[in-house]
Amino acid sequence: MPTVIVNIGQLVTLAGPARPRVSAELRDLGIVESAALLIEGSKIAAVGTDAEIRRSAVPGAEVIDAEGRSVTPGFVDAHTHLVFAGNRAAEFEQRIAGATYQQIAAAGGGILRTVALTRAASEDDLLAAARRHRDWMMRTGTTTMEAKSGYGLDRETELKMLRVIQRLNDDGPTQVVPTLLAAHTVPPEFKDRRAEYVRFIAEELIPEVAAAGLARYCDAFCDDHAFTVEETRTVLMAAKRYGLGLRVHAEQFRAGTGAALAAELGAATADHLETVTEETLLALREAQVQPILLPGSVFALSRTNYPPARKMIDQGLAIVLATDFNPGSSPVPSMPFILSLACLEMRLSPAEALSAATINAAWSLGLGDRVGSLEPGKQADFLIHEFTDYRELAYFVAAANRPRVFIAGKESTT
Numbered sequence: 001m002p003t004v005i006v007n008i009g010q011l012v013t014l015a016g017p018a019r020p021r022v023s024a025e026l027r028d029l030g031i032v033e034s035a036a037l038l039i040e041g042s043k044i045a046a047v048g049t050d051a052e053i054r055r056s057a058v059p060g061a062e063v064i065d066a067e068g069r070s071v072t073p074g075f076v077d078a079h080t081h082l083v084f085a086g087n088r089a090a091e092f093e094q095r096i097a098g099a100t101y102q103q104i105a106a107a108g109g110g111i112l113r114t115v116a117l118t119r120a121a122s123e124d125d126l127l128a129a130a131r132r133h134r135d136w137m138m139r140t141g142t143t144t145m146e147a148k149s150g151y152g153l154d155r156e157t158e159l160k161m162l163r164v165i166q167r168l169n170d171d172g173p174t175q176v177v178p179t180l181l182a183a184h185t186v187p188p189e190f191k192d193r194r195a196e197y198v199r200f201i202a203e204e205l206i207p208e209v210a211a212a213g214l215a216r217y218c219d220a221f222c223d224d225h226a227f228t229v230e231e232t233r234t235v236l237m238a239a240k241r242y243g244l245g246l247r248v249h250a251e252q253f254r255a256g257t258g259a260a261l262a263a264e265l266g267a268a269t270a271d272h273l274e275t276v277t278e279e280t281l282l283a284l285r286e287a288q289v290q291p292i293l294l295p296g297s298v299f300a301l302s303r304t305n306y307p308p309a310r311k312m313i314d315q316g317l318a319i320v321l322a323t324d325f326n327p328g329s330s331p332v333p334s335m336p337f338i339l340s341l342a343c344l345e346m347r348l349s350p351a352e353a354l355s356a357a358t359i360n361a362a363w364s365l366g367l368g369d370r371v372g373s374l375e376p377g378k379q380a381d382f383l384i385h386e387f388t389d390y391r392e393l394a395y396f397v398a399a400a401n402r403p404r405v406f407i408a409g410k411e412s413t414t
Contacts, residue, residue, distance in 0.1 A: 001060065002058050003039040003061060003063075004036060004039070004064070005037040005066055005382075006050055006066065007050060007068055008032075008036055008066040008069070008071045009066070009070060010071070010388060011035035011070075011071050012070065012374075013047055013374040013375060014073055014355065014359045014373035016359070016373070018369065019363065019368070020360045020368065021355050023314075025355075027349060028351075029351050029355070032047065032048065034051075035047070035049055036048065036049065037071070037374065037382070038053050038057060039380045042380060043377060044378050047375065066384050069384055069385055069388055070385045070387055071374075071382055072374075072382065074358075074381035075140075075144075075361075076144045076145070076362045076372050077142045077323050077335055077361065078322045078364045078365055079269075079320075080147050080324070081147070081148050081150065081324070081325060081327070082130055082134060082145065082165070082168075082176070083118075083126055083130045083161045083164050084126075084151045084326070085114070085120070085126060086113075086117035086121075087327050091109050091113070091328060101328075101329060105185075108188075111150075112187070112188065114327050114328065115152065115187065118151040118157060119152060119157045126160065126164045127164045127168070135414045137333045137335070138414045139405070140333070140334045140336055140403075141335060141403050141405060142335050143173075144176075144177070144361075144362065144367065144381065145175075145176055148181040150182065150183075151184070153182060153185070155208075159209070162178055162180065166178065166214060174407060175371070177216055177217070177365050178215045178216055179215055179216065180206065180209050180218045181218075181221070183220035183221060184221050184226065186227075194231070198227070198234050201238070202238035206242055209244075210243060215244060217239075217244055218235065218239030218245070219247040219248065220236055222249060222258030222261065223253055223254065223258070232261060236248070236261070236267070237265070246268060247268055247269045247270075247271060248261065248271065249272055251272060251276040255280070257275075259273060259280045259283075260280050260283055263283040267289050268289070268290065268365075269364050270291055270292070271292040271324075272294055274298060276291075281311065281312060288318075290317070290320050291318075291320065292321075292364060293306075293307045293320065293322075293342070293356070294307075294330065295338060295342055296323050296324050296341065297329045298345070299345075300331060300332060307346065309342065310348075319356045320356050321338050321356040321357045322338070323335060334398070335357055336394070337397070338357065339353040339394040340394045340397040342356070350390065353394055379407075380409035381407050382406050384404040385401065
């Protein structure tokens with residue numbers, strides 16, 4: 001039975017070109033006032049004014065009254081570490097007392113702390129934790145998300161994490177895009193055998209994961225305390241040979257750590273980019289690599305060097321915003337909070353931030369033709385907010401807003 005969403009005060013469609021948005025396009029939200037949506041099955045059948053859609057609606061269709069509120073596409077969170085065991089609350093306390101991320105990692109904490117917990121957890125326990133994290137994200141409006149492995153760093157646990165992501169997809173209702181991140185950091189057992197670990201990822205794990213269809217992308221963390229540019233190149237070139245898309249953690253703490261490589265290899269995204277140079281930004285633009293900006297990790301690490309988002313927009317880069325949700329550097333599951341940070345700390349307009357968190361994020365995952373905007377033929381993933389103006393998403397910082405969340409035309413009750 002068709003469904004009609006009527007009495008929408010402000011419908012933010014994000015309708016536009018069939019590609020990622022750049023420059024002034026980021027501010028063009030395709031707003032329809034006094035609007036309605038017609039949904040047939042899981043797809044949007046028509047978008048228009050309330051009067052137009054009511055006239056075209058099939059008699060007997062289910063009618064949902066939006067009560068004059070704002071409706072936007074669901075958020076697409078294109079960088080998360082959704083699957084992990086335990087937490088790192090003790091390290092949170094250490095950072096407050098003055099310890100740096102690098103100091104904690106050097107002492108055996110950081111990623112390796114979560115690796116130990118995740119290796120020890122059963123697959124079912126990991127799935128239960130991941131469902132809880134996913135539900136937090138859904139409640140604030142995330143309807144599609146990427147999720148990385150990377151807290152296993154051995155064959156058994158990396159595959160276990162990817163199976164959990166697969167099971168989350170089987171659960172529904174959210175779509176979860178799987179990414180292999182075995183090149184997250186060097187595990188303790190390979191501390192003095194780095195080259196052997198890189199060879200294991202490139203020659204054994206990537207072929208197995210690709211053959212099993214457990215990942216759509218491969219990511220690598222290129223930084224001083226993770227992998228060198230050449231090590232990252234070995235991993236990503238192997239992933240490319242086996243048909244996986246490429247994503248790169250780059251330039252988070254120091255310039256020259258991976259973003260130029262992302263451009264060279266034609267990666268889908270370069271993520272973080274807090275220390276990126278103007279020269280490298282030009283290379284990313286020429287290669288059509290999308291920057292994924294993660295202000296939550298800057299905020300949670302009490303740092304102040306946010307990515308140069310305004311410069312990226314001025315240079316015509318198709319920016320994306322994401323949470324980087326993880327147990328250490330960004331325990332932030334809320335996309336609305338990310339929008340607030342982007343506006344307040346990176347000087348994005350509310351419109352630019354919303355575009356970066358929906359349609360541009362969808363394109364960065366290869367899903368821009370299916371989700372991220374409200375247009376006929378696309379999946380009916382949308383939010384009925386508690387307010388009447390989309391700018392309130394970023395304006396009311398960390399507000400306890402609970403949108404009505406619809407995925408594939410069905411309302412979530414999470």
